[in-house]
Amino acid sequence: MAAEPLDDYIDAVSKALALPVEDAWRPAVRANLEVSLRLARLVDEFALPDETEPAPVFSV
């Protein structure tokens, strides 16, 4: 994702969640979001059956 669209996205989510992002923090927030999205995409690319249950409350 290019930096500019991600900046637009950061602005939109910041407003939607009433979450402040000061200009001084923006580069670090963007860098962290890029890492999070890159890793999330790695998971997203892995095909799972539709029936797969999530494990939000995990028991072993």
Next chain:
Amino acid sequence: MTTKPEMTAADIAKAVAGGQLSALDATEAALARIKQHDTVLNSFTDVTADRARAKARAIDADIAAGKKVGPLAGVPFAVKNLFDVAGLSTRAGSKINRDRAPAKRDATLIERMEAAGAVLVGALNMGEYAYDFTGENVHDGPSRNPHDTTRMSGGSSGGSGSAVGGALVPIALGSDTNGSIRVPSSFCGIFGLKPTYGRLSRARSFPFVASFDHLGPFARSVTDLALAYDAMQGPDADDAACTTTRGLEPTTPLLANPVSDLRIAIAGGYFQKNVFPEAVEAVSRVAKALGATQIVDVPEAARARAAAYVISTTEGASLHLDRLRRRPNDFDPAVRDRLIAGAMVPAPLVDRAQKFRRWYRAQFAEIFKSVDVLIAPATPCTAPKVGQVTFNLDGVELPVRANIGIHTQPISFIGLPVVAVPVPLELLPIGVQIIAAPWREDIALRVAYALEKMGIAAAPAPRGL
């Protein structure tokens, strides 16, 4: 009888129960060591001296009255400052939480340790809100490595690693969400147990990522680790994740059982990449001592680490959302900026990570049909310098902070029990993970004990003090 820093918890408890050492003398010795060394180590944020002395006197009174005392009688211990300690605000490494009212009741695990006779001497430094692998803290300063105080303790249970590695106390408690017990164990050269998810109660501790949070002990010997673990087991209605189906399963009586019947393998693939030579050497020594030659590839471990990262950053963001709105400038900026980014990850990607988690767990269930124990590095390297920002892993310059836990995250992701064993290399110690199937802490501890008896795993005396 006087205490020595290298006295184990088992030694202290035996001497106290036998009347050769008073609990008060054992406590005073720990308080004196804290006073002498913690100006350098910076492992404690609170020393509960009055409470400790009162508890110790009560134990001594019980012994004088001929009453039976617990298996940890007179043993000093300390807890990461995300555990509730009655009378203290549970700061969880943060500035913001210092405004909380003092806790009215101790965390369950403190109550259980004290019921076994242990004596709480204080609360320990940690990375802010446990979102950390370094042991550094912008509010309280870094906890330091007892073998070289210019180096990191590891985190986020940095004070726990530093205090036990520095022999200030024989036992400490910490938490492990993605590696926060195993990383400081590795860097500080001590034993650490991350039990099965749901084994030990987390009641009255400050959370981070509810579906990954574990509490557990650190010690300088496997016997001490097992004594503490056994004392803390048991169901607890105050923690929704704490098991109600497993009874007490004491491990101490099983430690010396042979390991020759166990099928022990080396975790391959992902777990043999991104490592410095010292991690390779430590795994090799452990594998050789155990006669392990089989290499088992863990499928999709890199993706598991990615999923653990995504769930951690988003669940952490959810936990702190209101604090991020109200007091963003009171966070460590590095923590704040990661949490804000976490709040912006779209929900479907988090759901995908949770679904992947179930798939990945099934792969491990298959592995454990033919293997009892997996061996893997605990950290890619020995302790980096305090403040070090990057290191070179397999030819790529990467941020230290995010990559210290790359070998621990894919394991806690599915709640497997692990003992981190310290391998004392020439310059600095480094840990190896002994990973067992769910609920088989006894096996991981047994293997750790065997390695200790063979002289392969040991907590070295602190060289930096």
